Amino acid sequence: xxxxxxxxxxxxxxxxxxxxxxxxxxxxxxxxxxxxxxxxxxxxxxxxxxxxxxxxxxxxxxxxxxxxxxxxxxxxxxxxxxxxxxxxxxxxxxxxxxxxxxxxxxxxxxxxxxxxxxxxxxxxxxxxxxxxxxxxxxxxxxxxxxxxxxxxxxxxxxxxxxxxxxxxxxxxxxxxxxxxxxxxxxxxxxxxxxxxxxxxxxxxxxxxxxxxxxxxxxxxxxxxxxxxxxxxxxxxxxxxxxxxxxxxxxxxxxxxxxxxxxxxxxxxxxxxxxxxxxxxxxxxxxxxxxxxxxxxxxxxxxxxxxxxxxxxxxxxxxxxxxxxxxxxxxxxxxxxxxxxxxxxxxxxxxxxxxxxxxxxxxxxxxxxxxxxxxxxxxxxxxxxxxxxxxxxxxxxxxxxxxxxxxxxxxxxxxxxxxxxxxxxxxxxxxxxxxxxxxxxxxxxxxxxxxxxxxxxxxxxxxxxxxxxxxxxxxxxxxxxxxxxxxxxxxxxxxxxxxxxxxxxxxxxxxxxxxxxxxxxxxxxxxxxxxxxxxxxxxxxxxxxxxxxxxxxxxxxxxxxxxxxxxxxxxxxxxxxxxxxxxxxxxxxxxxxxxxxxxxxxxxxxxxxxxxxxxxxxxxxxxxxxxxxxxxxxxxxxxxxxxxxxxxxxxxxxxxxxxxxxxxxxxxxxxxxxxxxxxxxxxxxxxxxxxxxxxxxxxxxxxxxxxxxxxxxxxxxxxxxxxxxxxxxxxxxxxxxxxxxxxxxxxxxxxxxxxxxxxxxxxxxxxxxxxxxxxxxxxxxxxxxxxxxxxxxxxxxxxxxxxxxxxxxxxxxxxxxxxxxxxxxxxxxxxxxxxxxxxxxxxxxxxxxxxxxxxxxxxxxxxxxxxxxxxxx
Amino acid sequence: xxxxxxxxxxxxxxxxxxxxxxxxxxxxxxxxxxxxxxxxxxxxxxxxxxxxxxxxxxxxxxxxxxxxxxxxxxxxxxxxxxxxxxxxxxxxxxxxxxxxxxxxxxxxxxxx
Numbered sequence: 001x002x003x004x005x006x007x008x009x010x011x012x013x014x015x016x017x018x019x020x021x022x023x024x025x026x027x028x029x030x031x032x033x034x035x036x037x038x039x040x041x042x043x044x045x046x047x048x049x050x051x052x053x054x055x056x057x058x059x060x061x062x063x064x065x066x067x068x069x070x071x072x073x074x075x076x077x078x079x080x081x082x083x084x085x086x087x088x089x090x091x092x093x094x095x096x097x098x099x100x101x102x103x104x105x106x107x108x109x110x111x112x113x114x115x116x117x118x119x120x121x122x123x124x125x126x127x128x129x130x131x132x133x134x135x136x137x138x139x140x141x142x143x144x145x146x147x148x149x150x151x152x153x154x155x156x157x158x159x160x161x162x163x164x165x166x167x168x169x170x171x172x173x174x175x176x177x178x179x180x181x182x183x184x185x186x187x188x189x190x191x192x193x194x195x196x197x198x199x200x201x202x203x204x205x206x207x208x209x210x211x212x213x214x215x216x217x218x219x220x221x222x223x224x225x226x227x228x229x230x231x232x233x234x235x236x237x238x239x240x241x242x243x244x245x246x247x248x249x250x251x252x253x254x255x256x257x258x259x260x261x262x263x264x265x266x267x268x269x270x271x272x273x274x275x276x277x278x279x280x281x282x283x284x285x286x287x288x289x290x291x292x293x294x295x296x297x298x299x300x301x302x303x304x305x306x307x308x309x310x311x312x313x314x315x316x317x318x319x320x321x322x323x324x325x326x327x328x329x330x331x332x333x334x335x336x337x338x339x340x341x342x343x344x345x346x347x348x349x350x351x352x353x354x355x356x357x358x359x360x361x362x363x364x365x366x367x368x369x370x371x372x373x374x375x376x377x378x379x380x381x382x383x384x385x386x387x388x389x390x391x392x393x394x395x396x397x398x399x400x401x402x403x404x405x406x407x408x409x410x411x412x413x414x415x416x417x418x419x420x421x422x423x424x425x426x427x428x429x430x431x432x433x434x435x436x437x438x439x440x441x442x443x444x445x446x447x448x449x450x451x452x453x454x455x456x457x458x459x460x461x462x463x464x465x466x467x468x469x470x471x472x473x474x475x476x477x478x479x480x481x482x483x484x485x486x487x488x489x490x491x492x493x494x495x496x497x498x499x500x501x502x503x504x505x506x507x508x509x510x511x512x513x514x515x516x517x518x519x520x521x522x523x524x525x526x527x528x529x530x531x532x533x534x535x536x537x538x539x540x541x542x543x544x545x546x547x548x549x550x551x552x553x554x555x556x557x558x559x560x561x562x563x564x565x566x567x568x569x570x571x572x573x574x575x576x577x578x579x580x581x582x583x584x585x586x587x588x589x590x591x592x593x594x595x596x597x598x599x600x601x602x603x604x605x606x607x608x609x610x611x612x613x614x615x616x617x618x619x620x621x622x623x624x625x626x627x628x629x630x631x632x633x634x635x636x637x638x639x640x641x642x643x644x645x646x647x648x649x650x651x652x653x654x655x656x657x658x659x660x661x662x663x664x665x666x667x668x669x670x671x672x673x674x675x676x677x678x679x680x681x682x683x684x685x686x687x688x689x690x691x692x693x694x695x696x697x698x699x700x701x702x703x704x705x706x707x708x709x710x711x712x713x714x715x716x717x718x719x720x721x722x723x724x725x726x727x728x729x730x731x732x733x734x735x736x737x738x739x740x741x742x743x744x745x746x747x748x749x750x751x752x753x754x755x756x757x758x759x760x761x762x763x764x765x766x767x768x769x770x771x772x773x774x775x776x777x778x779x780x781x782x783x784x785x786x787x788x789x790x791x792x793x794x795x796x797x798x799x800x801x802x803x804x805x806x807x808x809x810x811x812x813x814x815x816x817x818x819x820x821x822x823x824x825x826x827x828x829x830x831x832x833x834x835x836x837x838x839x840x841x842x843x844x845x846x847x848x849x850x851x852x853x854x855x856x857x858x859x860x861x862x863x864x865x866x867x868x869x870x871x872x
Numbered sequence: 873x874x875x876x877x878x879x880x881x882x883x884x885x886x887x888x889x890x891x892x893x894x895x896x897x898x899x900x901x902x903x904x905x906x907x908x909x910x911x912x913x914x915x916x917x918x919x920x921x922x923x924x925x926x927x928x929x930x931x932x933x934x935x936x937x938x939x940x941x942x943x944x945x946x947x948x949x950x951x952x953x954x955x956x957x958x959x960x961x962x963x964x965x966x967x968x969x970x971x972x973x974x975x976x977x978x979x980x981x982x983x984x
Contacts, residue, residue, distance in 0.1 A: 021919075023935075023945050023946055024897070024898065024919075024935075024945070024946070024947060024948040025898070025919060026943070026945055027938075027942035027943065027945030027946065027947060028897070028898035028899045028915055028919070028942075028947075029915065030941065030942045030943045030945065031899045031939070031941050031942050032899055032902075032915060034941040052914065052915055052916065055914045055915075055916040055917075056916045056919070058916060058920055060919075060920050060923045060924070061916070061919070061920075
């Protein structure tokens with residue numbers, strides 16, 4: 001026909017017109033159209049046609065006729081029974097495929113569910129306070145030395161001053177960094193961990209009080225709040241504890257004014273006692289009151305109707321009036337602004353770069369969520385691939401079902417239902433696996449996660465996962481199989497289009513891309529963790545013991561030292577105000593000749609005793625250690641290379657340096673060593689003289705192999721000199737490991753995940769390979785008869801799969817490179833990403849894939865062609 | 873007298889089906905209506921009436937042959953059922969009876 005009616009109108013008619021009327025209606029309209037073309041011309045005819053189509057938009061034409069044949073209900077018990085029977089028979093007949101499917105899915109689900117539980121736990125941390133949404137942490141953003149830095153450390157008085165100035169603030173409370181103090185009550189002595197906190201603490205945070213009132217808990221300078229655990233430990237019960245007195249550090253007595261419930265598992269702060277805010281000031285007299293110091297944290301509770309952005313703008317210049325170090329005329333060179341961080345976000349977003357909050361654990365939460373989705377995806381792809389590959393076997397069933405009247409939607413329902421049934425079995429297997437794995441997982445991640453069966457949200461999530469996985473895994477086979485034409489299937493002329501194979505192959509590529517990403521990630525994380533742990537820190541962390549100097553030890557330090565030096569097995573002794581590895585105290589209060597007065601340089605500082613370099617085994621480049629032979633050493637300073645560079649003396653020894661107003665000179669220059677985390681670059685360091693300090697840590701360098709004896713004698717001496725305190729020590733290398741705990745956990749977890757990913761992917765590959773080998777039995781037989789060797793047949797079969805793995809490697813490498821580079825940015829000291837990592841990961845993937853595939857291929861190639869060709 | 877109600881348009885369509893006899897289908901009926909009564913009705917209106925009449929049992933239908941100009945689609949051919957025939961006869965009888973009851977001068981003259 002030269003002219004056809006407008007296509008879209010036709011489509012519209014086909015769409016809305018009831019199927020049983022369509023033929024006659026459309027026929028009539030065509031007939032009329034042909035007449036119109038003849039009589040009125042094409043344009044008019046088309047217009048008429050459209051008008052006619054539209055005029056059929058009437059109830060009688062739209063209303064669908066109930067089908068002429070009786071339709072058994074989709075959910076009819078008889079049909080359901082049939083579906084189940086067929087599904088089970090299929091499962092049973094192909095035991096290996098079913099096992100691969102269920103096992104793969106179960107493993108993927110186990111991982112994803114574990115990660116889901118972990119993420120859920122992470123997201124809930126600190127989210128239990130009734131005032132949570134209105135709680136904020138005060139943050140300082142400092143501009144100095146051309147750099148922007150942010151920190152949660154604020155001046156001690158700020159939490160007392162700020163509520164007076166801003167009506168938006170309901171409560172404010174300072175909160176110190178955690179401290180460890182020795183408690184002495186009822187003849188029990190033990191170390192406890194806790195903080196100093198502002199008087200409003202219990203009004204702001206939902207920590208239930210078992211005894212005492214929030215008003216008086218931390219009001220008087222000698223009040224004390226302890227946890228239920230401590231109350232039971234020292235006094236037997238929370239009620240008995242109230243009003244009792246506890247001697248702390250064998251020095252001061254405090255009255256227990258309140259007993260609070262032990263902190264919940266999902267609290268990021270773990271304190272067993274709280275001391276009043278005034279007490280903090282008393283202990284840090286002079287230093288605490290100085291508005292230019294960055295000390296403890298400060299939390300505020302805003303009124304619910306506060307416009308936070310506007311309030312933050314008002315808050316920003318608050319310190320200008322208090323901090324004398326800020327010159328209002330020269331804000332460009334030095335300035336401190338205040339800003340707020342929502343309390344509930346602190347736990348996951350605790351890192352600051354360039355003066356902004358830049359993330360933290362949230363990155364691991366995101367990373368692992370992605371990994372969870374990936375693993376599930378790999379498992380789903382297995383399922384899809386195996387089902388589609390084997391669809392030829394079920395095509396006959398589809399044909400028969402269609403002939404006896406199954407509609408497409410029912411077939412889709414049937415196949416998705418089957419997929420869901422399998423998923424359900426896999427979920428049950430996964431739950432059993434999780435129950436077995438959880439204790440180990442908890443230990444690894446330092447959590448107390450349990451399977452939350454009682455919570456409806458968990459059940460819903462499980463259902464959701466079953467539904468999503470079932471639909472995802474079952475959709476392609478369902479859509480594909482149900483689209484087959486019964487005539488073709490039953491005539492035996494069914495040919496699978498190359499499209500289906502291509503689809504399958506791309507899915508395999510996706511699987512291996514993900515596996516490669518995980519392998520590469522694992523390699524990089526492992527190398528980096530290893531690098532950090534074995535990197536030369538600049539000081540020797542083996543055979544080094546830290547012992548806190550407390551109680552009687554600081555006054556008796558000279559005696560202690562004398563006794564210790566006589567002990568066998570001890571190589572050197574010194575002391576430091578902080579543990580090397582955790583030195584962060586910064587100050588810019590340092591002066592020297594030729595200093596530019598407008599520049600504020602942040603110097604990390606620490607105090608140390610005699611023989612520091614000898615004990616730490618830090619290399620002295622110039623000058624000497626603090627020594628009892630020089631009385632002038634009390635104003636001597638030892639600096640590191642970074643500090644020497646910033647100060648700028650050509651030959652720093654004996655040059656003047658004024659630190660915290662104390663005039664002195666530089667006596668030693670040490671090589672740079674890592675005194676804080678390796679996430680940060682080495683900063684300029686000034687070591688001042690601290691032999692006579694009344695706090696700090698004793699550093700004991702033991703002879704290799706004699707640590708045990710040294711420890712035993714150390715304990716006797718400490719007990720003797722300091723009977724009121726328990727003996728306490730840490731090893732330098734263990735403390736160091738703790739700094740990189742989260743990296744280690746990530747490393748271990750990602751190894752497991754990578755192994756699992758490649759395992760699940762190979763399960764699928766194994767299934768596919770055996771399927772292909774089975775399908776090509778005849779072809780291989782013919783080839784062998786014609787003289788093909790076993791190697792050429794294996795090459796033929798395996799080559800196809802290897803091609804896919806190689807493509808996956810090519811795709812995954814740049815992505816992995818980009819992502820891992822991003823991760824490494826977080827470290828100041830990092831490994832370069834080398835080509836051999838890609839080669840290693842690639843070889844690993846190829847090797848494992850080859851192993852998987854060749855088993856089936858060799859089996860097929862070794863088959864006797866007589867057998868494979870006879871059967872017809 | 874108890875009988876099925878027939879609308880005016882339905883009655884005409886039913887009559888046209890009878891006129892076309894064995895070759896009555898949508899377009900043919902529409903054309904015949906146009907030619908005989910001068911009414912230009914849409915195909916959909918005719919289809920709707922046919923559909924209703926079939927529901928009332930006055931028409932029955934069967935699929936006929938396909939033609940090229942219909943794009944290979946078959947026609948639905950309608951025939952009047954006994955009930956339909958009865959209804960037409962009833963209407964005609966009633967009208968005749970009414971006509972015969974009108975006195976000759978009761979209606980004003982209309983022509984010539």
